[in-house]
Amino acid sequence: MSRLSVARLLQAVFLIVLTMVSNSALAVNYQALVDADVRKFQAYIHKEFPDVRTADFADGVYAIDSQARKQWKEVEEFPPYDLAVDEGKALFNKPFANGKSLAGCFPNGGAVRNKYPYFDEKRGQVVTLEMAINDCLTANGEKPLNGMKGDLAKISAYIAFISRGQPIHVKVESAAAYKAYLKGKQFFYAKRGQLNMSCAGCHMEYAGRQLRSEIISPALGHTTHFPVFRLKWGEIGTLHRRYAGCNENIGAKPLAAQSEEYRDLEFFQTAMCNGLSFNGPASRK
Numbered sequence: 001m002s003r004l005s006v007a008r009l010l011q012a013v014f015l016i017v018l019t020m021v022s023n024s025a026l027a028v029n030y031q032a033l034v035d036a037d038v039r040k041f042q043a044y045i046h047k048e049f050p051d052v053r054t055a056d057f058a059d060g061v062y063a064i065d066s067q068a069r070k071q072w073k074e075v076e077e078f079p080p081y082d083l084a085v086d087e088g089k090a091l092f093n094k095p096f097a098n099g100k101s102l103a104g105c106f107p108n109g110g111a112v113r114n115k116y117p118y119f120d121e122k123r124g125q126v127v128t129l130e131m132a133i134n135d136c137l138t139a140n141g142e143k144p145l146n147g148m149k150g151d152l153a154k155i156s157a158y159i160a161f162i163s164r165g166q167p168i169h170v171k172v173e174s175a176a177a178y179k180a181y182l183k184g185k186q187f188f189y190a191k192r193g194q195l196n197m198s199c200a201g202c203h204m205e206y207a208g209r210q211l212r213s214e215i216i217s218p219a220l221g222h223t224t225h226f227p228v229f230r231l232k233w234g235e236i237g238t239l240h241r242r243y244a245g246c247n248e249n250i251g252a253k254p255l256a257a258q259s260e261e262y263r264d265l266e267f268f269q270t271a272m273c274n275g276l277s278f279n280g281p282a283s284r285k
């Protein structure tokens with residue numbers, strides 16, 4: 001090798017090493033940023049409710065209201081969502097026109113609750129469980145289902161049921177994922193509607209206080225247990241139906257189930273539940 005080509009080779013190696021070093025130095029650890037948020041968020045809730053163990057926040061308002069908890073425990077002895085879970089199971093295994101079924105789209109027999117929500121790097125968006133179910137349907141030539149209630153909520157309830165106890169660990173590992181997370185966070189803290197209230201205003205600041213006939217739940221645990229059979233609805237509904245309801249209650253425009261805003265909000269809210277476990281479906285007033 002000539003002296004010139006050795007010099008060129010050395011230069012090339014030097015450049016490669018330099019790029020590697022500067023890339024790793026510049027790489028932002030998004031997960032660490034999220035983890036810091038989670039610690040702050042959970043510490044705030046723990047300060048408000050020092051006697052409640054972290055895991056118990058998965059029970060929503062019943063973690064902080066012992067009287068309501070007693071009635072709820074009685075309701076859960078004959079869970080009103082049982083029928084929905086059975087119907088969800090049948091729908092999960094029911095053959096499509098092409099002979100395949102939802103079961104073919106999900107590994108682990110469908111016990112996949114804690115794979116969602118996740119940020120799909122290729123699609124550049126948050127994918128929720130309900131979205132993945134609808135994706136499977138449309139990929140197989142079937143019609144997508146209503147994102148608020150009915151069959152979609154039932155299938156989601158079945159998947160949640162067979163996934164009970166799975167630990168929540170939402171990952172945020174890229175700039176694009178972090179952007180979606182920040183959008184969800186912004187949605188959570190932004191004031192809106194005629195009452196000019198934020199989700200955080202009620203579910204952080206006023207958590208534990210009475211609002212008409214209800215005690216406001218802490219936001220920690222909000223996404224662990226959906227879908228929910230609400231006695232008020234008389235049926236099972238999705239998390240996004242609840243989001244829409246809370247938006248309406250403050251005179252803000254409810255968004256469509258599975259809209260990007262609600263998926264980002266679910267992504268943020270579920271990340272805040274990191275360390276808790278999925279325990280859906282559940283019953284609520």
Ligand code: HEC
Pocket residue numbers: 059060061188197198199200201202203211214215216217218222223228242243246247249250265284
């Ligand atoms: C004016 C106060 C208020 C605001 C603002 C509000 N909520 Fe609620 N929310 C409630 C009340 C009251 C309930 C029913 C009792 C409870 O917290 O479980 C509820 C219930 C919920 C539940 C169901 C909890 C469970 O255990 O099943 C979720 C999830 C939720 N809200 C999310 C949100 C989000 C996200 C926002 C912002 C878009 C929001 N809420 C805004 C008052 C509010």
